[in-house]
Structures are given as C-alpha cells and as structure tokens.
Amino acid sequence: MYWRHVVASTIAEAKTEETKKVIEAAAITEERAGSDTYVENHMALIFQDGLSFSGFERNPVFISRVADPQGSMSFQDLSDVSGGDLVEDCRATIACDFDDDGDPDLFTNAIQGECHLLLRNDMGAGKGRGFVKIRLRGTTGHASAAGATVRVTRGDKKQAQVLSIGSGYASQNPGELIFGVGEDASVLVSVLWPGGAEESFGSVAANSRLRLVEGSGAPEFIVPRTFRFADPPPRGVLFAVGTKPTPLTLILPDGKTTPLTLGGGKKTLVTFWATSCAACREELPLLDRLHKEGAVRVVTASIDPPERAHLLEQIGERLSLTMPLPRIDRAEASRWLEVDRMRIPLTLVFDEEGALSRVIGGALTEDDLRE
Ligand SMILES: [Ca+2]
C-alpha cells in the first residue's frame, strides 16, 4: 500500500511523460530496488527530473511516554503537532540544543536541492521542565569520552545515556547529553567512563550546564549562552513578516498583464485562491465588499492553470462581484510562495508601506478583519 502511495505521488510530480511511463511500468512489475535495471531504467530518470522516491516518505516524530500505571513505556506519534511531519528528502536528524535553552532542537539534512531544516523545540524546557546538560572530557582515554555512560538520579527515578558521537548519515551527534529532570530538582550525577571507572560528581541543581572532567570528582559549570531563534516565515510563504517582497505580475481576464501594487499609503490584502477550492469561493463576497468599501486595497490572485481561466469569469458573474478576478502564473507565484505546500485560500496582509504584516491561512472571516 505504502509503495503504491509513493508511486502515485511521484507520478503526480513527474515533469515529463517519459518519466511517468517508466514509473508506472516499475509500479506494475515491482522491479527490485538496487538491480542494474532499476538504476538504468528509472532511478536515473527520476533523479534527472529532480525527484526521489524516498523524498515522499514523511518524517515521523515520536515521544516516549509511560503507557500505564505499571510503568511500561510506549511511544506516541507527535509528527503532526510537532511540525516535524515534513515531506523533504531528509537523510539524517541530529538532536542538539542549538539555542542553549535546555531542550533538544532538531536539525535535518536534506538532499535533492532542498534546504536543510532547523526545527526549534517549543515543547521542552522553560515551562516548568528543568534540565541538566552534560559535556564530558576524558583524561585516561580519548578526550571526547565517546562511549561513556552518564547516570542522573532523582529519588527513585534513574536515567542513563551513552555519549555517542557518530551516528546517522553524513552527520554527527553533538558531544552533549541533555536530561529532563523536572523543575526545582536536584539530581545526583555519575559517569561510567570508557576505561571502566565509575565516578560520582555529586548533586547538581536543575537547569545546570556542566562539564565533567574524568578524575576531578566535581562538576565545572558552563555559562549559559541562550538566545532566541528567529521565528520562521509562515508555512508556504517565502519571505518574512516585516519585509517587502519583489513585485508580482497578474493576468487579467482579457489576457493583459498588470503589476500587483502594494504600499503607496494604503493597506493591501492579497488573497491567493483557486476555483476548485470551496472555502476560497465562499470568501469572495467578503473580499468584494471590502473592495467596494475601499478602505483597503483588495487583490485576488487565482493560481488556476490557463485552461481554467474561463471559470473565473463565470464565478464573478454568479456571485455578482465588482472586483476583477485576475490569475497568476504558477512560476510567478512561486517567487513568493511554495505553491505545492501552502494552504489556500491564503491571505497576505501588507501595511501602508508595502511590507508583509500578517498571514491568514484559510477563509477570511469578519473576526480576521477586526484584528
Ligand atoms: Ca533548544
């Protein structure tokens, strides 16, 4: 089932008929991956088109949890709510506290021309959840102390982690271990060094960053270097709030082009939509009312392909709209948006100077306009 899903997605994305045929043939014969035929017949063509089967495996994120009062453990799927459910062709994930706020953030590397991704953890530290971060330095063996086991104990609760430097494809783990310990806790820390010696480092308070040097018996405290990651642009929008994008060109019903005007002392709403989207059609009367009132400039840009352009006029007549319903070429819209990933309708609100001030996903409501 999964294979068929992957094939269907890949066919939908294929840019040439030749590639589509090869993928379809592969799906029917269930060609064995890795054979010469596989490589020559379709993998090469797929890569030629910039596609990848594995690129359509979405990334899952799981959290371990206590499943029942007896204390047995299980995993809960957090892929969706965590924002980690990515379609990018990611090959390795590193958990590292990049912003030094005590929770592990995720970095994934991606191939096929996509950008690497840094996922900020907003669910971990800072909300009543204390941590202890530990770095090691070996003195009898290798200085990295790779392979050491660190134990953290709070009352009858024990945790252990092994410092593993190298794992994952084309990536490396940070030389730092993070333990979630609860707020206002103090914990006992000990290390089983790679040479076999066990060493206690005594009791430390929650929210400490420590360096443990083999044989020293006491922790060194590391000064925090916490900073705040910038917020990412809203999903599907390629420029940040507060910035002015490059101008776009719209196509009017008569085929003539017109520049999409922003700024000039007037607030502007730009709504991207498609005739096939029911929620988009439903919000058109509200946008038309705003257009007639004239306090803000209202621009709609349909991402429909040219062969559906005639539907724009039909919809305009049926809803008795007074505003024009221009279309925008997919390539043109891609200068502002990830057209395949954005949610429609999507409304971008620009201030009087032409800078993006707000992004509203989904159909506009009266409440959105009051904000
Ligand atoms: Ca963090």
Ligand SMILES: [Ca+2]
């Ligand atoms: Ca965080």
